[in-house]
Amino acid sequence: MPLLTLRRFSLVCGIYLLFALAAMVLSSMIGAEPIHLPRMLAAWWTWRAGPEQTQAPSEVFIFFELRLPRILLAFVTGAALAVVGAVFQALLRNPLATPFTLGTASGGSFGAALGFFLPGYLPAVAFSWGPITHVQCLSLAGSLLAILMIYGLARASGRISTMELLLAGVTLGMIFSSLIMALRYFASPHIVVDMDRWLMGSLNVIGYRDLLSLLPLLVIGLGVLLGLARQLDQLALGEEMALGRGVNVPRLQALAFFFGSMAVGVVVAEAGLIGFVGLIVPHTVRRLSGPDHRLLLPCTLLAGGGFLVLCDTVARSLLSPTVLPVGIVTSILGGPFFIYLLVTRRGSKRVWGGDRLG
C-alpha cells in the first residue's frame, strides 16, 4: 500500500461511506412492506405540511418509526462490534481476538440475561432511568467485568502469552454461557423465551428511544478507540518496539480494553449476541485497504455497520413476514465467506505477518 496521504484517506473512506449509505437505502426499501422511497417522502412532505394531529400515512409511519430506527440500530451495532474486533486484534496481535473470544460479549449477555431473570424474584431490580434500563446496566457491568478479568490476568501474571490470554477469554466465555444456561434452567418459560429471542440477536426497535440511550456511551467508546489508531499501528511491531517509540503501552491497553468493552456492552445490551461481525469485517477490510489503523478503523466502522444492515435486510425479507434473528444470518452469510477468504489466502496478498504467536 502507498503511504497514507489525506487524499488516499478521503478516497478510501469515501468508498466505504458509499457502501454503508447504499446498504441503508437498499435496506429501507426492502421488507415485509416494500417502501417506494420517493413516494413515501412525498407522502411525508404533504403530511408534514397538512393540518396537525392527523394520522401519518402507514408508509410514512413504517419508515420513520420502524424501519429507520432499526437500520440505524443495525448500523451502530455492526460498527461497534467491527471496530472493537479490529482494536482487540491489534492489541493482542492475534487474528482471533474479538469481543467474543475475549469473553466481553458473553459477559455482557450474561449481565443482560440476569436482567431478564432477576425481576421475577426481586422486582426492585427492574428500573429505568430515562431511556436507560437495568438490562443495559447489567450488560455493561457484565462485559466490563469480563474484560477486567482478562486485563488483570494479562498484567498481573507478567508475561502471559497472547495465546494464553485468548484461551482465558474463550474459557471465560464458556463460563458465562454456562451461567446463562443455569439462568434459563431456573427461569420461568415466558422469561426464557424473552431471553432466547434476545440472545439470538434482535434488532427489534420502535422509535428512537433505545437508540438514543445507547448513543452517548457508544460515541465516547468508539471515539476513544479511533483516537488510538496511531498507537495501535506502533503496537504492530511489538510492545517493546512501541515502548521505544514513545507509546505508553500499558495506558494504551487499559484505554482500548475499557472503552472497547464498554462499546460492546452497550450494543450487546440492546441487540443481543451478534456473532462474527467483529471477526470477519476487520479481516476483510484489512485485506481490501491495508492494515494502517488510521484508515482501518474508520473503514471498519462503515463496513461493519453496512454489513449488519445488509444482514438484517436478509433476516427481515428472506422468510417475510417472519423475521429471522440477525445473529443467525451474520454467521450463515459471514461464515462461509470468511472460510473462503482463509482458503484463498495462499497465493494472494497476506495481511497477517509471519508472526506466528503462541
Add this chain to the structure above:
Amino acid sequence: MTLSPGELVGLVGPNGSGKTSLMRALAGTIRPTRGRVLLGERPLTQLSRIQVARRIGYLPQNVRASFVLTVEELVAQGRYPHARGLGLLGRGDVEVIRRSMEQTQTLAFARRSIDELSGGERQRAMLASVLAQEAPYLLLDEPTSMLDLQHQVDVFDHIRDLARRGLGVLVITHDLNLAASFCDRLILLFEGRIVAEGAPETVMTAETLERVYRTELIVDRNPVTGSPMVVLMGRRTGDREGN
C-alpha cells in the same frame, strides 16, 4: 558507561549476562532497580516517552510485524515521535523517510512487503525505521542474529557508516570477532556487571574471555584488519577439569 556521538560501541557478554536488560534500561522501556540513566544532563525518568524516543532510537531483538507492511510503511512508522494530530505525513517527514531508506540502501525495494525480503534486507529496513526517528543515539539489540555471514557484515557496515555520520550507536552482538573489527569500544558484561570496557584489544584478552565464557580459547590477531580475533579450542574448561 557512556555513549558519545559518533562512536560505535559493542555490548558483549554471555547469554543471561544482562545485555538486553541494560539496553532496555538505557532505552527507558524498563526502570533500572539501581543506578540511573542520564541523557545529556537530565535523568531519563524526567523525560516523557516521546521526548526519549526523539533522542534515542531503539531496535529490540527479533522485531516481527503482526501485519504485512511495505518497507516504506515500516519506515514511515518511525516518524511516530514527531507526528501530530492525525499523523498524516508532511513534506519534511517524507524527506526523512526517503533519506533513512537511502542511508540503509532500502530505497530500491521501498514498495515491497517486508516478509518478501531476505534477512539482511529486512534488518536494514528495520534500521531505516529506527533512523526515521532522527534520534542522535541508536540502541540495537542483536541486529545480526539469525543472519548469515554476508548479511552480518553488511548490517555492521551500515551501522559503522551511521556512526561515521555522527550517531552514537550501541550494539549488542554475540559475534566477538565482528564486534572487534567494527566497534570503537567494547563493553563486556558478565553476571550483570561490566567486567571490561575499552578498546577491543584491551577487552578481548584470553584470560578475561575464558573466565567469562568458560570456554578454552586463544585470542589471535586478525591478519587483515589487525583487530583481535577469538579462536575457540572446542572444549569447555569445566569438562576438562572434571576428567
